[in-house]
Amino acid sequence: MKCFPFEWLGHGSHGRGLRAWHSLILWNGCGPRENPAGAITARNLSPRATGVVCAAIAVLSFLAYARALQLPFIADDYVQIALGREYGALSGWPALLHDVLYRCRATSLILTYWTDRWFGADPFIFHLSSLLIHILNSLLVFAMGMWRPIGWRVSAVAACFFAVSQRHHEAVIWYAALPELLVFFFILLSFLSWVRWLQSESGSTAPYWASFAFYGLAMLSKESAVTLPPLLLLAGVFQRRDLRVLLARILPFALCAVGYFGLIFAARHTHLHFNDAGTFSLDAPFVQVLLRSSWKLAWFWGVAAIVALLVWKAREWSRLLWIASAWVAITFLPYCFLTYMPSVPSRHTYLASVGMALLVAVALVEFHARTAPRHGRAGIALLSGVMILHQCSYLWIIKQAQFEIRAQPTERLLKMAALTRSSIHVKCFPYDRSVADLALQIRGRDTAPTALVFDTSAAIHDDGVDFCFDPGQYHNLP
DSSP: OOSOOGGGGTSTTGGGGOOGGGGTOOSOTTOTTTSTTOOOOGGGSOHHHHHHHHHHHHHHHHHHHGGGGGOOOOTHHHHHHHHHHHHSSGGGHHHHHTOTTGGGGHHHHHHHHHHHHHHOSOHHHHHHHHHHHHHHHHHHHHHGGGSTTTHHHHHHHHHHHHHHOSTTHHHHHOGGGHHHHHHHHHHHHHHHHHHHHHHOSSOOOHHHHHHHHHHHHHHTTOGGGGGHHHHHHHHHHHTTOOHHHHHHHHHHHHHHHHHHHHHHHHTTTTOGGGSSSSSBOTTSOHHHHHHHHHHHHHTTHHHHHHHHHHHHTOGGGHHHHHHHHHHHHHHHGGGGGBOSSSSOOGGGGTTTHHHHHHHHHHHHHHHHHHHHHHHTTHHHHHHHHHHHHHHHHIIIIIIHHHHHHHHHHHHHHHHHHHHOSSOEEEEEOSSOHHHHHHHHHHHOTTSOOOOEEEOSSOOOSTTOEEEEOOGGGOOOOO
16 A cells, blocks of 8 residues: 555554554655645544544653653752742732743743642652643644644644654753743644634634733743744734734734833843843844754754755645744744854744744655655654654753753752751852752751851861862753
């Protein structure tokens, strides 16, 4: 049989014999020439097919990131927990409202507060919560198949690649990056509700107002929520809706974004990120940062996908490729004004990774269409296995070691505090001193109160001990 019948995943006994890699590559093997967008409609996406893809997404996410559940807290994780305790309870919301920086991260602080209250400061639970949100976000990428220009076939593959990708690893592994996961979650919910409204034949406005409500939650999650109005415009343009009606419907979103940014800019004299040695600057070389970051995001599989599609002259996919490219550019833009790194850090690539996942998915669908007549499913099975192994091994071997190094300063300090009842003279420490203080407050509950003295000299008391974590042993993640 030269074509893989999609219906096997939903009917009959054939589906039970499919190997695990079918969870990653879920499409009709007859290829894009009959249906360029890969748009398998919701009507013939069977419950079994949906279950297979959802299970594959969960398995791939755990396969890639489960090892990171063993990591301790890392530096700003302690700051996140402390802020959650300060602002997360209902009694802390008035103070949160007046904090010009952290009111834009309210959802993460509230979630952190309740996680801490229900389970205590257990690193495993906090990391597990991040991983579960990543799985939910990957499922939302799969749900993008409801948008006709994408279709379920491409979205299924894109979601599986997104779930296992190492490129945005920091957003999943580092708990302090929780705002990235939550702003993604609400932006995707808003975008999907908008698409539902665009494609609705009943004229119902409920999806529209649901989109607006989710946008409000996105703005309470991270400043990058301002990228949503351009994404909504992108969807409307490719849906070929009347431009005047489209702009009128987007206007409330755009006005909220302008007001949101205006409040931040008005508080720039007291806003931390405008005054902490160059976190954010409107004078940043954003074009160079955008190009450099897009290249890093695309390497390796994105570049391979682009080259392959050019060699194959697969013009039938051009519409979807424009969508993927525009998605990357739009979602990267706010981060291109950050000045503390020459390219966008990995945690900030989380939303842009959707565009790259779509690009890779298109190339995989086209590859299968071209190789299936001669090699059946062997070619796509082999390529999928190589891609999964590449992503997972990079996370397991390289990134895991780097995060373990990140955690060492506070872990060694906690061990020393558990062994001594005297003051600790901290002679060298790679993080801000507040991280050391918070680490002892949050995780040193079983030890006697330990005084930290930050200086570069030897302990001046007979019962004092010195602590030093040589910054030369500490390596920042790329």
